[in-house]
Amino acid sequence: MTLASVVGQPRAIDALQAALRSGSVHHAYLFAGPEGVGKELAAIGLAQALTCPEKPNEGCGSCDGCSRIAKGSHPDVTWLMPDAERVERGLAGRSDFSGTPSREIRVEQIRGLLERISLRGLESKRKVAIVVDAHTLNQQAQNAFLKTLEEPPSDTTLILLASAPDKLLPTIRSRCSKVYFGPLPVALISERLQKERKLDPQTAELAAVMAGGSLGRAMALDVDALAARKEVISGFEALKPGDMGALLRWAETFGATRELAEQALSILSLWTRDVALAGAGVERLANRDLETLAREVAERTHESTLHRRHALLEKTKAIIVERNGAPRLQLERMLIELLEGR
């Protein structure tokens, strides 16, 4: 792995390579963009380019230093992330923490980082710090971090990775050079899914569309749940105003867990988009096998209803995922609102 091998982000990678070639690498970067689109790979690539003795300013990807950077074990490349993320990655055990592992990056972690980068590099002249999920830095940690950004050590490059950069203080954002990472093309994700997860082309494309441009999310998608897609859609389309029993059963089935509800809402969101496309006479829907049903629904549903439906599905998903809403209750509420408006 090298910076040049990061796929699907030509603009971001070109900008970094140009800075490396001209010797104008910034002391702090903010890599902003959705989860799973290559921000972390690019950070690894940049760290390699900055420290590799074999291919300076490019990174060879295979020397001892480059390999240890990719594995996260290079002494001059410091990683920082919330404790919960370390547990998820298997870098720490749940029992290493007295309470629930924190989802925030705390000020003590920032102090530890500052101490490390104040020391001379052990193996290379340049040091790099990679802050994963930088948007989870809490207020105190952000303030501590700001001081470093104001007076950065000359031999250190800080790389902040953030999927929600708006949560960072404007003063932090303005002191970083921003590099944007956009959603990856569906074709690229679909190809990787076919190759690495051995999915058939149609399932791969559907998964790619559902993952919303995130390769990481696409790789983690539950394929069995994708197979249950027809059940989600046909059950939803069969619901009728006044049939409270069916409505509650649907919410009970797909609201059993947070993950199930999130997946069902993603499926319906994509389905609603398909129905709108079918109504506009577009072919090649994501749910290609359900084209007939999509056309039927499009014929009896007004475009403005579909827009409202889509907005409500997304809102419900945000409440469940980001604000810890009770999945079953939120699905019930959503269905009642949708059916009343039909």
Ligand SMILES: [Zn+2]
């Ligand atoms: Zn190397």
